[in-house]
Amino acid sequence: MVNFFSEPILALETSCDETSAAVLFGRKVLSNVVSSQATLHEKWGGVVPEMAARAHVEAILPVIQEALLNANMNLAEIKGIAVANRPGLVGSLSIGVCAAKALAMSLDTPLIGVHHLEGHILSVLADVGQSTLFSLDRFPHLCLMVSGGHTELVEVICPCQYKLLGQTLDDAAGEAFDKSARLMGLGSGGGKAIQEASFGGDPNRYSLPRGLLRDPYNFSFSGLKTAVLRLIEQQVETIVLKDLAASIQEAVAEVLAQKALYAAKEQKSKMLTLVGGVAANKRLRELLTLGCHQLGIEFYTPPFELCTDNAAMIGVVGSIRLARGEKDGHGMDTLANAPLP
Numbered sequence: 001m002v003n004f005f006s007e008p009i010l011a012l013e014t015s016c017d018e019t020s021a022a023v024l025f026g027r028k029v030l031s032n033v034v035s036s037q038a039t040l041h042e043k044w045g046g047v048v049p050e051m052a053a054r055a056h057v058e059a060i061l062p063v064i065q066e067a068l069l070n071a072n073m074n075l076a077e078i079k080g081i082a083v084a085n086r087p088g089l090v091g092s093l094s095i096g097v098c099a100a101k102a103l104a105m106s107l108d109t110p111l112i113g114v115h116h117l118e119g120h121i122l123s124v125l126a127d128v129g130q131s132t133l134f135s136l137d138r139f140p141h142l143c144l145m146v147s148g149g150h151t152e153l154v155e156v157i158c159p160c161q162y163k164l165l166g167q168t169l170d171d172a173a174g175e176a177f178d179k180s181a182r183l184m185g186l187g188s189g190g191g192k193a194i195q196e197a198s199f200g201g202d203p204n205r206y207s208l209p210r211g212l213l214r215d216p217y218n219f220s221f222s223g224l225k226t227a228v229l230r231l232i233e234q235q236v237e238t239i240v241l242k243d244l245a246a247s248i249q250e251a252v253a254e255v256l257a258q259k260a261l262y263a264a265k266e267q268k269s270k271m272l273t274l275v276g277g278v279a280a281n282k283r284l285r286e287l288l289t290l291g292c293h294q295l296g297i298e299f300y301t302p303p304f305e306l307c308t309d310n311a312a313m314i315g316v317v318g319s320i321r322l323a324r325g326e327k328d329g330h331g332m333d334t335l336a337n338a339p340l341p
């Protein structure tokens with residue numbers, strides 16, 4: 001059985017270029033405010049760590065205030081603070097962590113540091129008023145976690161207990177989308193821009209590599225961006241953008257779906273979950289919905305707003321860990337890299 005902290009908590013997420021604050025009561029998300037820095041980094045072609053940290057400093061207090069306002073609560077009613085403290089950009093993480101420590105100290109409430117990827121994995125539990133809630137008895141299950149920095153297949157034994165089955169050996173799936181989008185002149189729009197550009201495109205028009213198909217649980221996406229670069233260089237005059245976008249999307253989604261479904265079958269999983277920013281991809285959702293149906297296993301993916309970085313998912317983990325009596329001291333660190341707990 002999964003237990004949640006029985007009082008309202010405030011959660012913060014600043015691991016990369018999104019400043020987010022959420023208020024939760026148990027798994028119920030009372031508010032979830034996300035302020036994105038995407039336009040700030042646009043012209044640099046990627047996230048600039050120093051600029052990201054400074055933007056978090058400016059955004060953190062207004063975002064917290066908005067989260068409290070949307071939840072119709074004041075600070076005195078908050079009885080616990082959860083914050084993403086690893087892995088991520090250390091400068092960015094430390095803004096959320098400093099704010100969390102200051103709040104926990106002044107409110108005299110427990111503080112808990114949360115692993116960002118554990119947040120993605122347990123984002124399925126968050127209740128944002130969606131029509132189908134993830135049933136709390138669906139453990140163990142298999143999780144495909146796909147974001148801008150990570151691509152992992154994880155057996156979720158129960159909340160807080162995980163077994164890593166496989167991961168990318170080079171680029172993450174989201175990184176493949178992000179780099180391809182830039183090569184195609186779609187700026188920093190990443191996977192979302194490729195998905196939009198692929199509308200009406202032919203996914204079989206360009207033949208793109210499917211990496212590491214013989215290694216069942218690990219992934220490789222670095223060959224894809226090189227192939228996209230070559231294709232653009234060689235056919236710059238004739239390239240059909242929507243066909244290229246559809247072909248890239250198909251290459252990424254097909255490999256992810258194929259490996260996740262194979263793992264689900266091998267592990268005799270009764271359920272597969274899809275989480276992280278790339279989980280917002282409609283083609284990937286479609287392939288997994290169909291594949292799971294054919295295998296006779298359940299498939300669950302959270303609503304879009306819980307897929308990309310957000311504080312609600314950090315709050316879910318925080319609420320579970322606080323309910324178990326766990327807490328961190330005010331000397332809690334931030335870490336650029338950290339294995340799953």
Ligand code: KG4
Nearest residue numbers: 147148149174190191192277278281308309
């Ligand atoms: O989880 P997330 O917000 O941040 C990280 O923890 O990295 O994931 C961001 C990633 C980016 O690489 C972005 O291109 C990708 O999620 N993404 C998508 C879509 N929306 C966001 N990829 C494919 N299709 C989408 N619709």
Ligand code: ZN
Nearest residue numbers: 120147308309
């Ligand atoms: Zn993330």
